[in-house]
Amino acid sequence: MKFEEYNLQKRISQGEGQHLDFKFAINDSKKIARSMSAFANADGGILLIGVKDNGKIVGIKSEEEYYMIETAAMLYCKPSMKYDVIKHDIEDKEVLEVIVYYSSDELIYAPDEHNNWCIYIRKNDKNYVASSIYEDVWLARHNNEIVKIDDIDNFRKNITKFSLKKIFTFKEFQKYFKLNYKDSYSLLMKLILLGWVDFFFDDEGEKYQFI
Numbered sequence: 370m371k372f373e374e375y376n377l378q379k380r381i382s383q384g385e386g387q388h389l390d391f392k393f394a395i396n397d398s399k400k401i402a403r404s405m406s407a408f409a410n411a412d413g414g415i416l417l418i419g420v421k422d423n424g425k426i427v428g429i430k431s432e433e434e435y436y437m438i439e440t441a442a443m444l445y446c447k448p449s450m451k452y453d454v455i456k457h458d459i460e461d462k463e464v465l466e467v468i469v470y471y472s473s474d475e476l477i478y479a480p481d482e483h484n485n486w487c488i489y490i491r492k493n494d495k496n497y498v499a500s501s502i503y504e505d506v507w508l509a510r511h512n513n514e515i516v517k518i519d520d521i522d523n524f525r526k527n528i529t530k531f532s533l534k535k536i537f538t539f540k541e542f543q544k545y546f547k548l549n550y551k552d553s554y555s556l557l558m559k560l561i562l563l564g565w566v567d568f569f570f571d572d573e574g575e576k577y578q579f580i
Contacts, residue, residue: 372457377466381417381424385494388413390546391420394430395437399480402445405469406477406498407489409450413471414491419464428462438467447478447486476507500575502539502554503568506561516559532579536569542577 385391390408395401395418408414418438419429435454443449453503455466478486488499499510509516531537531545543553558576560566569578 374457377417377457377459377464380415381420381426384424385422386493387411387493388415390414390416390491391422391424392418392492393421393427394418395434398437398440399445401438402441403481403489404496405441405452405467406446406479407479407491408469409446409472410488410499411471411491414469416467416469417464418467419462426460426462428460429465434465438465439548445479448475450477467558474511476504490570495570497570497574499568500539500562502558502561503575506558509558509562512564516560516562518556518559518563531554534579536576536578538576 378419380389382389383389388408389511390404392401392404399533401416405547408416418434420426425530438452442452450472451470453468455468457464476488479489481487488504489496490499490503491497527546534541539553539557542557543550546553546556550558560576561568564579565580567580569576
């Protein structure tokens with residue numbers, strides 16, 4: 370067995386995760402754009418095309434999949450993104466390794482099922498749609514914005530009980546502090562930027578957690 374083939378099989382045996390996603394086939398450039406943008410918005414990753422979710426190697430069906438990857442990256446990712454494709458011949462089948470690079474300078478958008486442009490983010494082995502808070506926090510960090518909370522000592526006392534909850538939704542946050550939407554949004558952003566709170570993703574979508 371060639372080293373290249375051994376290395377690929379070893380990665381497949383480790384299963385899908387933060388930096389690896391299996392795709393049986395590509396039949397929709399928009400769907401693959403969501404996966405590619407999610408990797409780019411996280412910290413990069415690899416798509417293996419021609420591999421089932423259970424790790425079984427089936428190979429790609431046609432050369433058209435090359436062009437669908439290009440269409441996804443160039444047309445259905447805004448702005449267009451950096452990627453490379455490596456072809457592997459393994460078990461007499463052709464597998465495409467799509468290397469997606471981390472986008473450090475800008476967020477990458479992709480269309481959802483209703484053609485709305487969204488920010489996708491990779492967490493563990495799943496892709497999630499990020500909220501506008503995620504986008505605004507990213508922009509604030511990128512622009513090195515400085516934030517502060519007035520009367521922080523009193524605020525620490527008020528937040529102690531709520532922080533025991535550990536993981537919470539935006540609605541729970543808003544209800545506890547009895548603030549309107551705009552003020553809740555602003556306060557939550559500040560807490561994230563100050564490093565008190567971070568994003569948390571599960572099957573229900575985006576939530577938040579105290580650090």
